Amino acid sequence: MDEFTLRNVNLQQVQNQIRHRTDGLSSSTLVLRRGQSFTILMNYDGRPFDPLKEKLIFRIVLGPLFVEVPVSMSGQPSPSQWSAILERSAPAPNAPRTMSVSLFSPASSSVGVYTLHLRVETRLSVKTHLLGQFTLLCNPWCQADSVFLPSEDLRDEYIRNDIGLLFKGSPGSVVSRPWSFDQYEKGILDICMKLLQMSPQYQSDMRKDLLNRNNPVYIGRVISAMVNCQDDKGVLMGNWSGNYSDGVNPSNWSGSADILRMWSETQFRPVKYGQCWVFAAVMCTVMRALGIPTRVVTNFNSAHDTNGNMVIEEFYSEMGKKLSIGRDSIWNFHVWVESWMKRPDLGQGYDGWQVLDPTPQELSAGMYRCGPAAVKAIYEQKVNAPYDVPFVYAEVNADVHSIIMRDGTILATNVDKKRVGALICTKRPGSMLMQDITSEYKTEMMDRSIRMFSTDVRGGEGANGRVAPQGIAVSLQLLKAPVVGENITFNVTITNREAIPKLLRKHVNAQNKEYNRNPTGTFWEAHDDLEIGPKKTVTVKHEIIFKEYMQKEFMEDYLVNLAVVIEDMKSQERLLASEEFNICSPALNIQIQNENSVIINTQQVATVTFTNPFNVAVSGELTIAGSGLLEEKVQMRVTIQPRETMRSPVRFIPMMMGAKMLHASLVLMNLSTVLRGFKTINVQEA
Template sequence: MAAPRVLKVRTIDLQRVQNQTRHRTEGLSSSTLVLRRGQAFTMTVNYDGRPFDPLKEQLIFRIVSGPLFVEAPVSVSRQPSLTQWTAVLEKCILNPTGHRALSVSLSSPASAPIGAYTLQLRGQTRLSVTTYFLGQVTLLCNPWCPADSVFLQSEDLRTEYVMSDIGLLFKGSPGNIVSRPWSFDQYEKGILDICMKLLQESPQHQADMGKDLLNRSSPVYISRVISAMVNSNDDKGVLMGKWSGDYKDGVNPSQWTGSADILRMWAETQFSPVKYGQCWVFAAVMCTVMRALGIPTRVVTNFNSAHDTDGNMVIEEYYNEKGEKLSMSRDSIWNFHVWVESWMKRPDLGRGYDGWQVLDPTPQERSAGMFRCGPAAVKAIYEQRVDAQYDVPFVYAEVNADVCTMIIRNGMVLSTSIDKRRVGALISTKRPGSMSMQNITSEYKTEDDGDTCRGSLADVAGRSVICHSQRQSAIFMDSKGVEVSLQLLKAPVVGENISFNVIITNTEAAQKLLKKHVNAQNKEYNRNPTGSFWESHDDVKIGPKETVTMKHEIFFKEYMLKETEEDSLVNLAVVIEDVKTQERVLASEEFNIRTPSLNIQIQNEVSVIINTPQVATVIFTNPFSFAVRGELTVSGSGLLEEKAQMRITIQPRETTKKPVSFTPRMAGAKMLSANLVLENPPTILHGFKTINVQAS
């Protein structure tokens, strides 16, 4: 009697469209089938010969990742498992042509390591074995699966934090917030495969491939690897940071509008660092990678973010008696700092710390030897659990450090004040389903975190406080003679003058002679300012219990920028000196000068339909008293195949209207964004329009 022959496989259909729709990965561009873990997918095995008989032969799937593999025998009765790979025979089919087919359902565990897998099928009888190569799949985390450690309950939040490819980044200062459009681009061609490359090129993978692949079951591990790989400081990471000076050998960080250009440039240059990034660019690229990998992620801005280099939870600031801020401390307050939060379980921290975790790819300090930060549980930051992994003390200081301000002369401290309110003044993110801001400060800190003396610098100047500094500790007695504050009269805009008041109050019943020093310095968002560009010095006589208001104006030509920026920042300070007692009080204000914005209008806004040509018009009125020239770029993921670019010149006070044609190729909420880089004044203008594309 002839031995039973193994069935002869002719073709395999991995049912890409149906599987990717069911796994919510349609639109993600990859050379492989893209699936989510913890969920079954089906395939059809077409073969020749007699019907499949599970008693006489075995079919075994082998799922291979690097040096690791698992096997899953095809069963006719088993239920899919959430803890191991299983293969179940759904049905046997006889085609009209006489060819036979098997429909098989393969399930991955909800804790399977994410990454690329090769699928093989082995048919074996007692006497023979035949192996077939079926293709490759990419496995992602699954926030729809309750057993996955990134499971997120709400469909609206999954739509926003995993599926959405448009975002708003918040910059500027708490009193003058600038919203900046960003395209996360996770659906752009080839981007998912590049995101996977970050895992492949990581030092962890290079050092021990097998260990790295096993560890990729944990989003805590994945997020630490990605946090380090988004910056190029220790590895073949994506972005090189640069915070000042000349960007000519790269791209000015303010000119990026989306993640795809950056990730493609990194991949196309054999993983050379892309020049240049700043905090919002690092965070936005990390958000793209995490969303592509299936980990719910949002971009967060902390206004007045402390960078505490010595870990004493105090930021020291020094001014001279003329009101000029001095660069004497390594500590600094970033006007804003942008990081991401990702949603995951934290079994390593015990109960209560699941949920949002801070991750910061901007290279500031090392964490276990590499420039990365997090995941730090937001709940642990709120509860001041500074013993919890990872990097909770650093993030806690970013939102809660005290600010100790000293006026000094010849190394001697003349007066001091403590401010417990300034740091972490506002923590914000984009509101789900809308292009507006959501205030999440209360998730990080209670109203009275470390609160012992509140108020502005002017109120606390000269109180009895102890300021811990590496240089000196000093105690100063009460001085209630004079109070001073600064008041901006309107939100500053590029091209207009900056108008502000200095308000001085004599709190005593005797006339005073005062010296007033006002000083304005340009600054970058992440460090102390450099030299002054404007100052004013006066003598002031003030009567008993009198309040005087003195108006000042800084002209546009005095603050005009040398380097191209989208928002210039100014540190404004006033020092009031009592001539008789030589006591001094200080008030300071840091603010950004906004650029005018571009307006985008859509011809038929209510009926934007997939695959139907449309026209958008970019509108800009030149607010300057001189002609401006520059380059306008319009982009939109899922709307424009290529960016539209054009040179434009606009006469003083003239309005220009530039039409741009586009054809939407994806349904859902999409965004057109416009960038205008002006040469003179050297500044970058932004505008955006969200478009709801309807299916045909």
């Protein structure tokens, strides 16, 4: 009888990827999750397979690492090592002979692109066959995996969902910004795997790197460093200068695929440019693609404590102008990611969400990266826990000392223990709303006794200064959320707490600022004297007209630092109140023709509408994009007269089922701002 001869092997890509929940991920290889078996079919000629006469041995190769796995006739897979079990053999006469083999990877396998070989040993020969490649990812559905997430709803949100919201602005006026994570876009998974290969760790010691890739803590640190390009061939270059002429303004990105493709297609040259939300959104894409549950988180009033003393010092002139003194700063918002994983290195109680921050700010073990810092360790003030817990703790908990100065002399100091980390939020699973997660990071009033380093700031009593006066109180209040094109109105409320009249001098100052730095020049100010009777309260209304703040060029994160200093003319005591806020752009509106019956592979029509509220004509470029809905972005130039309504229809054919997002942006040329809108669409089966 003829000798057993292997004819071909079918890796059953479609069936295996559905079982492994990797369907939709685009790769040149079969895509699998670790800790789960996959089945391959082998067709052969000759006599029926006889395990006494033929040996089948799989060789599973990852770089310089490999394991040999003989096919066994029966039994259960071992949870700790690779195994291969013969499921069935079809010896019917004249029919093609088929064998089905189930291969199993342990849940602690390394993430990477593997090559699969099969060696057939018979009495007369030894033949080796190259079967192909497969990409192995983490498996949050597998209880033995260190990224296991128990809830199916949360797995849908933090692994499979490819749309999201990034939150920006200020705590009192949160802006929702749509983002397309694009992990299902063509070739994106392969680029994410390439990102691991381009890392300094892989380049310097491939074997060690591949062995360490079984651990999501290690993977998170590698990706956190590789998303920025500070010390490697990373993806994005940061730029906060306001000049983006040789690249893309960070505000113009709306999804991760364009960025990752540009990096890959330019032989891994850094993409220009990113800021914190872009770094975080790209990292979220890469981590979700690798199978590690991840969400994007915004911390409002995020402290950047450069000297590690848990105190942020802000300096103002006696006229209410914020001064650029000192290296500490408070970002109006800062965006990072949290990834879900076990932390056996920290002992019991620190599994779960971990902060990872790819925005290059400070070095961590010699590289620009941050985390994973266990959210529970931050909450418990466990500042000695790896990785980078003290830095993140300060971002959400530092005290703010506001100091009024004249000619280097401190006139007054105010301490605010609540401003930093005023709101920490993420997208709510299964909806396009915000979820407040502040209480996961901090109790209502954290115990401020913890200090890692001594500080010479004397709790409100500077060496040359005075404690903030108790005789008067002052507050600022915006009368409505500011919108581009409208005037800004606000009240200054002053209370005389004493039983004597007071003569006061009031200085109000408005400055432009970027979200991550101190303000630039004053664009509006008001100074006047007022008398206030004993135990009286006075409210003064102010208005900043549109053309006064529009003289400064701005983009979508247009922020204002508003401050008032009240000076008691008799005692010379001074009191400061300040408010930072964003001026929102008007929104685009998207309507779907048959919103409740959007069916896969069936043409639909969406209409983008916008009524120009400005008293000048506006022109710019309208871009409509939607992963799984549009194969390519739709772009068009538009000009809209004052009070005119633009209506732009767009035809699209949904290619994937589930929740998808159509988003539109209009970059205005003459007003130098970006208008946005988005619509989530539930694509149903035919």
